[in-house]
Amino acid sequence: MEEIKPQLIKITFDGIEVEVEPGTTIMQAARKIAEADESQGYLVPPAMCYYKPLPTSGGKCRACLVRVAAGSAKDPRPMPKLVPSCITQVQEGMIVENTTNDAVLDTRKSIVEFLLINHPLDCPVCDQAGECHLQDFSFEHGSAKTRYEEERRTFEKIDIGPFVQLHMTRCILCYRCVYTADQITNKRVHGVMNRGDASEISTYIEKAIDNDFSGNVIDVCPVGALTDKTYRFKSRVWFSKPVDAHCDCEKCSGKVTLWYRGDEVIRVTARKNIWGEVNEFICNTCRFERKKTSDWTIEGPTKVKRSSVISANKYRKDLIAKPDFALKLAATQFKPIDDEREYTTDIETVRHQSIENNDKANHRSLLPQNNN
Amino acid sequence: MAKKILTEHINVPGIETFEVYRKQGGYTAVEKAIKTMTPEEVVEEAKKSGIRGRGGAGFPMGMKWGFLAKPEGVPRYLVCNADESEPGTFKDHHLMKCIPHLLIEGMIVSSFALGANKSFIYVRGELMYVIRILEKAIEEAKANGFLGKNILGSGYDLELVVQPGGGAYICGEETALLESLEGKRGNPRNKPPFPAVKGLYQSPTVVNNVESISNMPWVINNGGDAYAAIGIGRSTGTKLISASGHIQKPGVYEIELGVSVDEFLNSDEYCGGIRKGHHLKALVAGGSSVPILPAHLITKTAAGEDRLMSYESLSDGGFATGTMLGSGGFIVFDETACIVRNTWNFSRFYHHESCGQCSPCREGTGWMEKVLHRIEHGHGSMHDIDLLVDVAKKIEGNTICPLGDAAAWPVASAIRHFRDEFEWHITNPHEASQPGAVFMGAVLA
Known part of the structure; x- marks a missing residue:
């Protein structure tokens, strides 16, 4: 018996044609390209909030913004704004620009910057380091320097139970853990409180998250905001x-x-x-x-x-034993780093600069708060 | 005397009661629409009137109604957006407080046109007393057979619910408003799907501003063509402008669209000119989120034409030399206003009101506020100005809802037109951070 297949939709993503089923998002189409040919992996837009196993997630972090150069074959006008590829469905004849468009890459760079301005750079003590999506994202698209001189946002630590460690200061508010609790557990007891950059993942009056599937929030968290207490610092x-x-x-x-x-x-x-x-x-x-x-x-x-x-x-x-292994490994990892700062190797100058930077940071933290 | 549609009877004593409102010709539009017209005819009149959404975006209301999906067996909703919280805008508040029956009459007519049997008025939470006024008016209308089951014996039912909001600016964005109305956190939704297809409780929904809906009784009574004859070009009808700032007569004024900005600002009928002994420095024409204009671009456009109070004329020249009519929050600054301080103040508002859902707005609004705070308090440096421009540019257009744009535009435009003042703050940090500083011969308050 022949399987009845729905009519496929053909789109062009970064100059590569791909056929996908109706209702597919641009992100899934791009992943399809990469799954067919591993060397095209770099084409796929990064996802910080979108998580395929959790329907309705996505659209929040704006990391996956792409440009739609032609909406569809019927209406080939470009879309006026960049669109989130994770929730935008494909149309027949759509032309999408991701890595081929400078505006998209420029925006992506600024999204890294926005996500990092309040994210602590404590990777050396963070359990997520090495499997952190934000680390990967900033390595791929970020800049080596920061333009942010202000004090970073921090939160009081709260206890949400015996298994899961919440480190809110690291959270990038992707809402994945909220969707996880909504969709795979019986009752959600945690959520987003407050708003703007003061919003935080929290439970109502430090209530412990206690149900059989609560641990999954650790797996879905893209950063080190939710980590495994039984694995902490091990x-x-x-x-x-x-x-x-x-x-x-x-x-x-x-x-x-x-x-x-x-x-x-x-x-x-x-x-x-x-x-x-x-x-x-x-x-x-x-x-x-x-x-x-x-x-x-x-x-x-x-x-x-x-x-x-x-x-x-x-x-x-x-493989490791081979003499040229280290060089080969380095060659696969090498990427020019975006850093235009002048650098010096003179030890006295370096010392002086670091004192100056410290002074600057201390001075900022002593400034009156923004509430007058 | 200019044509008055909304505020014609606003000064009649007792107009907030049903009897007085009825005596002034109230609820005749309901009788006319329900007894003699079909819903399609009412929508047609709205389209003919050319009335544009009064909440800020200026999207044609009739067209919006035309987009409403009408699947079988699914309820449709009309929601009135009365969550007016834009700094400088207070027209809906005035209208609901003084003449509540006008909105209710408009709601009945509009709900009839859209086939909605349950409609909501989402009122800003701070306006508790207005909510009580509206609820009293709804009771009166119900007692007189204009609301509830079988209105005027036509078989059409309508229930009208007043819902207080929690006082968040973001809930004035239509999808955040719907989320809030459903009892959830007021986060804007991703679009598409648009509310016209999936809105309140996943049903087709139209969200309209108070002022837009309040125009409907007049449109029904006098016809859409008569409404379209008022105003200028595609800016039809009248508009409520809430004027504030350094003018002789702050207040809410109803203007015919197409009045010149010069006349509105200086005639005794409206603002009455800048306060005595001072002169105009800057103007925000449509609520805090639209770009600020310097004095030389206010009464004349960059091309040298008279600037008029209309959607087209105010946006003439794009954002380089123009602005937007927005929600009609007309804020006037004389030479004593410090633009940096004002921009910081606006920025502080958007930082506080960002919902925190998408990253550019959540992080960017706070960043801009902190940098502006630094500049205003004498700790800025020259590269901060370019940083602000860049951050504003990166927020604009990259967010889920227009709050990101609204936060970016005032900052970008203030730097575009008043860069010298920002630079002066940075080069004279000590002087600029004190009250009574003198900038270009003017003492800043």
Whole structure:
């Protein structure tokens, strides 16, 4: 029997033609291109808030803005503004410009800047470092310097339960954890309070988030705002080794990734696809309580992109041993950094500059607050 | 005396009661529409009138009504946007407070035209006493058979609900308003889908401003063509302007669109000129979010033509030398006003009112406010000015709703037209941050 296929829609994304089903978003069309040809991965717009397993997410971070040079074959006028590719549906004959348009790249650079002005640069002590979407995003599109001289926004720490650590200062308000609680748990007890740059993820009067699937907010969080308390400060992700495993779980699919350090399981997460999205959400028992190898049936090493720090080529001892390995690795990672600052190697000047910068920062923090 | 549509009877004593309003010819539009017209004919009159949305965007109301999807078995809603919170705009407040039945009559006619059986008036939360006035008026209208089941024996039902908002500026954006009305956090929605297709409770919805709806009774009574004859070009009808600032007679004035800015500013009928002994420095013509204009571009356009109070004339020259009619918040500054301080004040408002949903607006509004605060208080540097221009440019057009644009325009335009004053603040930090500083021969307040 022949399968009845819906009529496909043809669009042009950065000069590449792709056929997708009606109702597909521009982002999904771009991902389709990259899935067919891995070398085109750089074409895909970055997503900080959009998360495919969570319907209705997206449209908030504006990182994926693209230009639509022609709306459709019927109406080939360009769209007046840049559109969020994660929620804009394709039309027959649509022409989309992403990496080929300077205005798009310029806007993307400013989105990194906006996201980073209030984000603490505490990656060295952040558990998310190495698998942080904001790190990747700023590495790909950001600038090495900041124009922000003001005091950064900080929040009081609140306790939201025994398993999940909320570090609100790092939050970029993508709303993913709110959608997760809405869509895969029975009752949402956390949400966004206040507004503007004072808005924060919080529970009502520090109520603990307590249900069987609450741990999934850790997996969906693109930054280190929600981290695993049982894994806190135990290891850096690139020192641990991910292994696919499963178990018979009555609550969830039981398909997980175990993160080993030596012989010890230090963390359990859901399995993620190449876009960093969870394939199947897992329950808290699997995530927080089954931390022995004997609880699991091991399937084999998790496939990790070679460019990822997580892979760090742990699995190919023969490759690492080759003399030109380091050079080759460096060549795949090399990217010119956008930094026009003059630099000096004179130690006295460097010392003087850093004192000056410190003074400047201290001076700012002593300024009267903006409420007079 | 210019034509008055909305404020004709506003000074009649007791006009807020049903009896007096009825004696002045009130509710005849409801009788005419429901008894003698079909809903399509009412929509047709609105289209003919050419009336444009009075909330700020100026989108033709009849066209908006025409977009309303009409699927079978799905209710349709009319929502009146009375969440007027733009700094400098206070026309709807005045209208609802003084002559509440005009809005209610307009709501009945418009709901009939759109086939809505339940309509909402979303009033700004700070205006509790106005909400009570409206609720009393609705009770009176219901008691007299103009609201409720089977209006005037026609078989048409309409329930009118007054909903107080929580006092957030963002809830004046139509999709945020709908979210708030549904009982959720007032975050604007991504568009499409537009409210005309999926609005309140996922049903087709029209959101109109108080002033737009209040014009409908007159349009029904006198015909759309008669309305279109008032005004100039595509700016038809009259407009309420809320004038404030350094003028002799601040207040709400109804003008025929097409009156010259010079006449509005200086004639005794309207603002009565700048306060004695001072002269005009700058003008914000349509509420705090529209670009500010310097004195030489206010009464004449860059091409040397007279500037008129109309949608087209005020936006003549684009944002380089023009502005927008917006919501009609006419704020006048004389030479004692410090533009930097004023821009900081506007910026502070947008920082406070940003919903925090999308990153450019959430982070950018706060950034601009902090930089402006620094410049105003004598801690700025020259590159801060270019930084502000750049941040404003990066916010504009990249956000979900127009609040980002509204936050960026005043800053960008203030620097465009008053860059020297910003520079003076930076080169004379100590002097500029004190009251009584003298800039270009004028003492700043």
